[in-house]
Amino acid sequence: xxxxxxxxxxxxxxxxxREKLRVxxxxxxELAPELRRLFEARDRAGEPGRIGNxxxxxxxxxxxxxxxxxxxxxxAGIFHLHTYGEKILSVEVDISCKHRGIEASMAGLELSDCxxxxxxxxxxFGFAHSLAFCRAAEAALAxxxxxxxxxxxxxxxxxxxxxxxxxxxxxxxQAAAQKVLAAHVEALFEEALRINKLFSGSRLLSGSNRxxxxxxELMGVDDGRLRDLAARVETLARHFGSIYTxxxxxxxxxxxxxxxxxxxxxxxxxxxxxxPSLRAAGVDADLRIAEPLLAGFVPITKDEGDSMARMxxxxxxxxxxxxxxxxQVEALLGxxxxxxxxxxxxxxxxxxxxxxxxxxxxxxxxxxxxxGLGAAESATGTxxxxxxxxxxxxxxxxxxxxxxxxxxxFADALRGHIFTDFPFALDSFGLSFADAAR
Amino acid sequence: MRWWxxxxxxxxxxxxxxxESAAEVRPLPGLFRRSLFIYxxxxxxxxxxxxxxxxxxxxxxxxxxxxxxxxxxxxxADLLLVLGQPTSGTIGALMETLSQIPQPFxxxxxxxxxxxxxxxxxxxxxxxxxxxxxxxxxxELLGIxxxxxxxxxx
Numbered sequence: 001x002x003x004x005x006x007x008x009x010x011x012x013x014x015x016x017x018r019e020k021l022r023v024x025x026x027x028x029x030e031l032a033p034e035l036r037r038l039f040e041a042r043d044r045a046g047e048p049g050r051i052g053n054x055x056x057x058x059x060x061x062x063x064x065x066x067x068x069x070x071x072x073x074x075x076a077g078i079f080h081l082h083t084y085g086e087k088i089l090s091v092e093v094d095i096s097c098k099h100r101g102i103e104a105s106m107a108g109l110e111l112s113d114c115x116x117x118x119x120x121x122x123x124x125f126g127f128a129h130s131l132a133f134c135r136a137a138e139a140a141l142a143x144x145x146x147x148x149x150x151x152x153x154x155x156x157x158x159x160x161x162x163x164x165x166x167x168x169x170x171x172x173x174q175a176a177a178q179k180v181l182a183a184h185v186e187a188l189f190e191e192a193l194r195i196n197k198l199f200s201g202s203r204l205l206s207g208s209n210r211x212x213x214x215x216x217e218l219m220g221v222d223d224g225r226l227r228d229l230a231a232r233v234e235t236l237a238r239h240f241g242s243i244y245t246x247x248x249x250x251x252x253x254x255x256x257x258x259x260x261x262x263x264x265x266x267x268x269x270x271x272x273x274x275x276p277s278l279r280a281a282g283v284d285a286d287l288r289i290a291e292p293l294l295a296g297f298v299p300i301t302k303d304e305g306d307s308m309a310r311m312x313x314x315x316x317x318x319x320x321x322x323x324x325x326x327x328q329v330e331a332l333l334g335x336x337x338x339x340x341x342x343x344x345x346x347x348x349x350x351x352x353x354x355x356x357x358x359x360x361x362x363x364x365x366x367x368x369x370x371x372g373l374g375a376a377e378s379a380t381g382t383x384x385x386x387x388x389x390x391x392x393x394x395x396x397x398x399x400x401x402x403x404x405x406x407x408x409x410f411a412d413a414l415r416g417h418i419f420t421d422f423p424f425a426l427d428s429f430g431l432s433f434a435d436a437a438r
Numbered sequence: 439m440r441w442w443x444x445x446x447x448x449x450x451x452x453x454x455x456x457x458e459s460a461a462e463v464r465p466l467p468g469l470f471r472r473s474l475f476i477y478x479x480x481x482x483x484x485x486x487x488x489x490x491x492x493x494x495x496x497x498x499x500x501x502x503x504x505x506x507x508x509x510x511x512x513x514x515a516d517l518l519l520v521l522g523q524p525t526s527g528t529i530g531a532l533m534e535t536l537s538q539i540p541q542p543f544x545x546x547x548x549x550x551x552x553x554x555x556x557x558x559x560x561x562x563x564x565x566x567x568x569x570x571x572x573x574x575x576x577x578e579l580l581g582i583x584x585x586x587x588x589x590x591x592x
Binding site for chain 2: 046048068069070071072074075076096097098099100101102104105106116117118119120121122123124126167170180181183184186187189190193197203204206243246247249250432433434435
């Protein structure tokens with residue numbers, strides 16, 4: 001399985017092979033026409049343009065424009081639903097409203113400022129974005145963060161996954177008018193944000209990642225806070241498990257999700273889809289398989305590829321992520337990763353030397369021109385950053401975001417459904433306009 | 439298996455606490471003192487503010503007991519909550535939304551000072567009650583909304 005998830009210019013592409021990401025030499029001309037059109041739309045994200053499967057014509061067919069501000073969807077974006085009244089014949093998504101030109105604005109800025117800026121691509125995937133960016137910078141500078149920093153990063157990444165998945169679950173429950181379920185999941189969603197604050201000082205885990213490690217506050221998190229974190233995550237998992245099991249007894253709820261917006265493995269792979277939506281189509285691709293500190297990690301998959309399968313994958317991932325957090329906290333408490341006081345958490349030892357820099361040392365590398373690729377498995381799929389750096393500043397940056405591919409697959413999967421199915425299809429993909437438009 | 443509508447009905451999730459904010463909010467005497475209907479729009483924020491607004495739906499806050507409601511249309515709104523600095527892509531729709539809200543109404547604008555990008559545009563509407571610099575968390579956001587209501591007390 002080769003997923004093309006970025007075109008960085010010069011005939012080079014970003015390719016994901018199950019759990020590994022690399023810069024490929026394959027020419028752009030080899031891309032499938034649908035994927036090439038998608039990358040062209042990405043590059044024109046600031047102009048009103050459309051991702052999807054074109055317009056439709058016929059007797060009484062019109063373009064039902066939904067957005068950019070609606071009561072039904074919290075983000076600014078436009079859906080063009082081509083329909084004759086009830087059935088949706090084709091779908092186009094305009095992401096231009098949320099384009100902020102983030103990558104272009106990074107040129108000439110220091111790496112540390114850009115790491116913070118990368119969080120604002122999508123605030124709810126901010127930890128994954130800053131982690132991928134920092135990993136790209138670390139690859140360029142030949143820096144290796146210590147094991148403790150890596151472990152803390154894994155905890156942050158899973159905490160981000162938990163609250164995002166809970167939000168998707170809550171939105172699906174609201175769409176299905178499952179008020180009891182929605183209220184309980186929303187309560188857990190709020191609790192997850194509070195757990196984030198306990199862990200990092202920020203409800204959305206902002207400012208946690210630094211080039212070379214994590215923030216000093218995160219690096220210095222004490223054992224008491226970690227124990228509290230583990231206990232609250234365990235309670236959250238217990239409550240969620242109970243709610244989820246009970247919710248599956250509601251046939252009404254299941255019926256709203258079953259068979260909706262099917263995105264099978266062939267379509268998903270061809271369009272570059274990653275994350276839980278891809279795993280719901282039976283493909284066990286997940287960058288976490290290659291995480292050295294997550295030995296034995298097995299991705300959760302389902303076969304059906306519909307909204308129900310995507311909901312199930314996310315629900316089971318919430319429980320799995322809680323387990324990962326508890327395991328990592330246990331290791332942190334065990335002190336297996338060395339003394340936290342040795343490191344400031346930003347890749348620099350207290351004595352000023354670079355932390356575990358590879359070979360020739362990071363400082364010499366920082367002054368010269370270099371490029372690096374970094375990635376992280378966000379709640380919705382692969383987030384990747386490729387950067388070119390010189391003298392500690394960014395020359396060029398490229399972000400591959402999972403929502404771009406997600407909107408294309410959503411558009412393809414929604415064809416032929418009726419308006420009532422729209423929220424179940426959209427929310428089950430867990431997409432973000434901010435993430436897609438950058 | 440418990441009957442689903444009764445699931446967890448004995449759990450008390452609503453918190454009894456004060457929600458405060460240090461933000462300065464221009465008062466609107468005589469208006470919105472009993473209830474406040476809010477239309478929230480994402481003008482170009484990173485989605486972080488949308489997440490905090492979504493968190494306000496949580497039973498811990500139970501905002502309806504405080505007379506605060508989110509509406510799905512500007513026609514039902516007393517307050518427009520603008521999330522993020524508008525971009526060149528949203529400013530047109532934002533000004534159209536402003537023209538659809540019945541008078542009198544107020545605007546709270548929350549900016550994300552750390553937001554990166556080069557496509558943001560100015561936004562300086564006359565009915566502004568407060569401009570917040572930063573990313574208020576849900577409890578502080580609720581404190582700001584309660585200040586609007588308090589400002590309405592005669």
